[in-house]
Amino acid sequence: MLNMAEGLDRLGALAAHPVVRTLATAFADAGFDLAVVGGPVRDALLGRPTHDLDFTTDARPDDILRIVTPISTAQWDIGRAFGTIGARVQKEQVEITTYRADSYDGVTRKPTVEFGDTIDADLVRRDFTVNAMALQVPSVKLVDPTGGVEDLIAGLLRTPTDPDVSFGDDPLRMLRAARFSAQLGFRIDDDTADAITRLRATLEIVSPERIQSELVRLMQTDDPVRGIRALVETGLIDEFLPEVSALKLEVDEHHHHKDVYEHSLTVLRQAISLEHSRHPGAEPDVALRIAALLHDIGKPRTRKLEDGGAVTFHHHDIVGARMARKRLQALRFDTATTDAVATLIELHLRFFGYAEGAWTDAAVRRYVRDAGPLLERLHILTRADVTTRNKRKAARLSSAYDDIESRIAALAEQEQLDAMRPELDGNRIQEVLGIRPGREVGEAYKFLLDLRLDEGVLGTDVAEERLRAWWAARA
Known part of the structure; x- marks a missing residue:
């Protein structure tokens, strides 16, 4: 069970992380807000190891790149169209994304990117309440507009908005529900599970590669069985792995x-x-x-x-x-x-x-x-x-x-x-039998390999004798 006092202490430790502190100072000096967001905040509250640091900010991509360049050894902007700039700061890889207010076209799972102006609006668009929390730095202020802390305490997975809307926007979130259920040991909220059952067919708009990636991440958890049960009970697994149900x-x-x-x-x-x-x-x-x-x-x-x-x-x-x-x-x-x-x-x-x-x-x-x-x-x-x-x-x-x-x-x-190899190689087989390279050499090689498997080491003289006998019987 989540102990809030201990959780807040761990948030303080997260804010004091050298990489977090370095970035917080740089963004504050440039006049922008910065917050650690999503998984790192959730895991800090739960006392779980934090592996990747993700940040959100009111700075636009060009500003992010300008701020991180002097304090990082590498930068990449492959996600610039989605507002994301990556960097390597003090040997750690981080991603910093501008506040977003995505909308989806209902045909593919690709969002139409619109930059937002507030952190609350950015958090509400995320997949589950327990992932919709942010830690503002350097002020060390927890931002939780959708009740993520309460759901952490209850061990519950719930979408920040109406699940029909959330899953309708991005059907892959339905598969993530099963993965997070296994990863965190949480129960999927009844309304959320019902929505997965209703909308399971919409998973067809998600590419096989993305589904495979989520399935792999589910199977990497310590208890994937919990997630598999959720997939079977909602019927979602029938959309990509019906052999299980x-x-x-x-x-x-x-x-x-x-x-x-x-x-x-x-x-x-x-x-x-x-x-x-x-x-x-x-x-x-x-x-x-x-x-x-x-x-x-x-x-x-x-x-x-x-x-x-x-x-x-x-x-x-x-x-x-x-x-x-x-x-x-x-x-x-x-x-x-x-x-x-x-x-x-x-x-x-x-x-x-x-x-x-x-x-x-x-x-x-x-x-x-x-x-x-x-x-x-x-x-x-x-x-x-x-x-x-x-x-x-x-x-x-x-x-x-x-x-x-x-x-x-x-x-x-x-x-x-x-x-293990036969006692005679291909060249010796040809010499013993007086044949040229071809199919017969392969057949003879297989015969000798089976002979080795069946009877162990015989010695080259015996192997040659048995090979000649095999060849004569074959002829």
């Missing part, structure tokens, strides 16, 4: 199966927990988290109701991988992330065959080879995918995975598994 499969009185939606959210939470425990301090692994959320999206398409009440989802891993790839491409994710997510989903069931019966060393090698650089992520996803309440079964699966990781480590140490 489709996981809510109906269960009839004759056929029963695990709640796939709740299972997927549990897997996501468990994957994040394992991510933190195995790699403390590392940046959030967005690809792993998306794979955890989407790992079972192939189940609705592959579900089959069997006689006797059984439900099967044959090949849902393969189907799900294809679905995930298509969806991430539509959201303009980069190729590396898309490939990683699709591959993790395709491989996420592979381990359960190991749990049912001991694998040969060759099978373990193939598991490693197929996972490639995603092996550690696959370890986490597979472990997170165990959500059974049967303690004996959970312990058995955990023990089996401990075993496979030990075997992988041992094999890697013995054979430098990550850099």
Whole structure:
């Protein structure tokens, strides 16, 4: 809960920040107002770390640039059309924006920029009340025209104006509501949530790249599940990632199966927990988290109701991988992330065959080879995918995975598994078989690689003998 006395002390500390103090003095000397605005003020009141410093001022862009140039090592005006000037002050990157009074055309989410004259009018146009607060400096005065402090105390996300107007102006704010709900642990106000449900279809005017950016920021939070629930409950997720809400499969009185939606959210939470425990301090692994959320999206398409009440989802891993790839491409994710997510989903069931019966060393090698650089992520996803309440079964699966990781480590140490190659290279294959470069060399190379995976190191003489026998049988 927000302690106002402590919060005010933290605002004083924010005002005393060397960069804030330097800018406040420069703008005051030039005869302009300056205030820290938005996230830094909210986070200071909550006692959360402040990462980026954003400012608002009555100075116009040309004046801002003139003021910051002598006290900064770099400046950029790429946002000048929107009233924003960036600068690097004392090694910190800051953005300073002229008071705005934007209006939107209702067709795209691009605002028609109009500069404002008052800080109150600038704050009212922002997305949520908790982000519509400013700290005037150097006077250290909190400006809160929309009740942001009260909403911080209540843990509530609410738009500063009528939510229909706010979301109608900028539909991306609906997605931000879910992200801030996860990031801050706040509840979305009922009227605000109802407006998201009514206006969810307007998200279509927002570019896939902007939606993807907000989705990534949601997945980077410590508890994205909270935001995902908000997206599903309002129906907003159906506008850009309908495969998630489709996981809510109906269960009839004759056929029963695990709640796939709740299972997927549990897997996501468990994957994040394992991510933190195995790699403390590392940046959030967005690809792993998306794979955890989407790992079972192939189940609705592959579900089959069997006689006797059984439900099967044959090949849902393969189907799900294809679905995930298509969806991430539509959201303009980069190729590396898309490939990683699709591959993790395709491989996420592979381990359960190991749990049912001991694998040969060759099978373990193939598991490693197929996972490639995603092996550690696959370890986490597979472990997170165990959500059974049967303690004996959970312990058995955990023990089996401990075993496979030990075997992988041992094999890697013995054979430098990550850099495994056949014992004969392409040139030697051509010499032994008396053939020219072409398709047959590639087939022979694959045969030797499989031989190495299946039987380990044989020595070059034995490898050549086996290669000749393979070639003769092939002929």
